[in-house]
Amino acid sequence: MTQVQLKQIAKSYSGTIALSECDLSIQSGELVALLGPSGCGKTTTLRMIAGLETPTSGQILFDGKEVSDVAVQSRNVGLVFQRYALFPHMTVEKNIAFGLKVRGQTAAQITEAVDEMLDVVQLRAFRDRFPAQLSGGQMQRVAIARTLITEPDVLMMDEPLANLDTKLRGEMRRFIRQLQRRLGITTIFVTHDQVEAMELADRVAVMADGKILQFDPPDILYQRPNTPAVAEFMGATNLFAATLKRDGLAESALGTLHYDPAAAAIEGQGHILLRAEAFDLHLTPPVDSENTFTAKILTREYFGAATRYTLLCNDVQLTVQEHSRRRIDEGTLAYLTIKPEHIWVLQQS
Numbered sequence: 001m002t003q004v005q006l007k008q009i010a011k012s013y014s015g016t017i018a019l020s021e022c023d024l025s026i027q028s029g030e031l032v033a034l035l036g037p038s039g040c041g042k043t044t045t046l047r048m049i050a051g052l053e054t055p056t057s058g059q060i061l062f063d064g065k066e067v068s069d070v071a072v073q074s075r076n077v078g079l080v081f082q083r084y085a086l087f088p089h090m091t092v093e094k095n096i097a098f099g100l101k102v103r104g105q106t107a108a109q110i111t112e113a114v115d116e117m118l119d120v121v122q123l124r125a126f127r128d129r130f131p132a133q134l135s136g137g138q139m140q141r142v143a144i145a146r147t148l149i150t151e152p153d154v155l156m157m158d159e160p161l162a163n164l165d166t167k168l169r170g171e172m173r174r175f176i177r178q179l180q181r182r183l184g185i186t187t188i189f190v191t192h193d194q195v196e197a198m199e200l201a202d203r204v205a206v207m208a209d210g211k212i213l214q215f216d217p218p219d220i221l222y223q224r225p226n227t228p229a230v231a232e233f234m235g236a237t238n239l240f241a242a243t244l245k246r247d248g249l250a251e252s253a254l255g256t257l258h259y260d261p262a263a264a265a266i267e268g269q270g271h272i273l274l275r276a277e278a279f280d281l282h283l284t285p286p287v288d289s290e291n292t293f294t295a296k297i298l299t300r301e302y303f304g305a306a307t308r309y310t311l312l313c314n315d316v317q318l319t320v321q322e323h324s325r326r327r328i329d330e331g332t333l334a335y336l337t338i339k340p341e342h343i344w345v346l347q348q349s
């Protein structure tokens with residue numbers, strides 16, 4: 001298992017900055033996702049860690065040792081790409097065996113390792129098939145097996161599930177998560193899909209414009225984003241500019257809200273984040289509740305497990321989501337409450 005550290009890593013392509021000085025410290029055995037929109041520098045970061053690209057400045061360390069002079073072949077990293085890049089004229093077995101064959105291992109060693117890998121990726125019954133006879137998910141499993149068989153210290157995956165349909169993506173995420181847990185291999189997973197990053201990773205680095213905005217576990221990113229940009233990327237719905245006072249009062253277009261001042265000692269201009277699922281929706285006026293607002297239901301969307309409403313409250317549009325079998329019609333007057341501890345306040349970015 002290998003610890004990976006980036007220290008002030010930057011990359012420019014003839015004057016254009018692809019990555020500004022970034023620090024990132026990945027623990028041994030950790031699964032880290034690099035999450036951000038297209039062009040934010042995710043692939044560039046991976047390619048520098050792999051040794052396929054030279055940083056303009058900064059250092060990359062594996063287990064505390066600088067690797068800038070270590071060639072790609074000697075870094076012992078495994079790469080899996082969005083396009084499977086399997087050899088079409090080779091069977092599953094031959095594709096998986098390829099990396100060991102070029103390393104000059106004996107036929108017996110290769111057969112044993114391939115058997116083991118076919119079990120790991122659950123493709124034993126498919127060993128004699130050609131790539132064209134496999135589904136997208138199966139092809140991606142072959143690509144993963146072909147990488148893992150070389151026993152890399154660091155596994156890197158660049159949007160590996162982008163070509164798969166929604167259901168298969170979910171399955172493959174769980175497969176990758178379980179596999180990574182079992183093997184304990186340090187893994188860096190690149191994606192632009194916030195849900196995918198949250199579901200897979202121990203920690204997520206949210207990136208934009210060549211910078212890492214926040215590096216935290218998924219629940220912290222979701223509940224406590226450090227800037228409005230991170231909040232928006234993590235799918236925030238109700239984010240408002242607010243004047244924050246030290247005693248836990250926030251003045252916003254919605255009105256005055258009480259938040260827990262212990263959670264964030266911020267004063268002055270900032271934002272409040274009110275998660276759609278943090279509200280309680282009432283049809284009669286609630287008694288003794290802080291942060292109560294009257295609101296009119298504008299729209300209703302039913303998702304089976306949850307219902308999402310948009311409401312108009314003091315000329316501000318709010319999104320509220322609840323897990324309930326009840327159905328509140330559009331046009332109904334309702335009362336919203338939110339507990340002070342469910343409000344997150346953010347500094348101006």
Ligand SMILES: Nc1ncnc2c1ncn2[C@@H]1O[C@H](COP(=O)(O)OP(=O)(O)O)[C@@H](O)[C@H]1O
Binds near residue numbers: 039041043044
């Ligand atoms: N070989 C290259 N030459 C010039 N510019 C590049 C090259 N590779 C990437 N870039 C630029 O660097 C930025 C980051 O790219 P990339 O790392 O591929 O982003 P991502 O993987 O997040 O979509 C983009 O603006 C891209 O155009």
Ligand SMILES: [Mg+2]
Binds near residue numbers: 042043044158
């Ligand atoms: Mg990319």
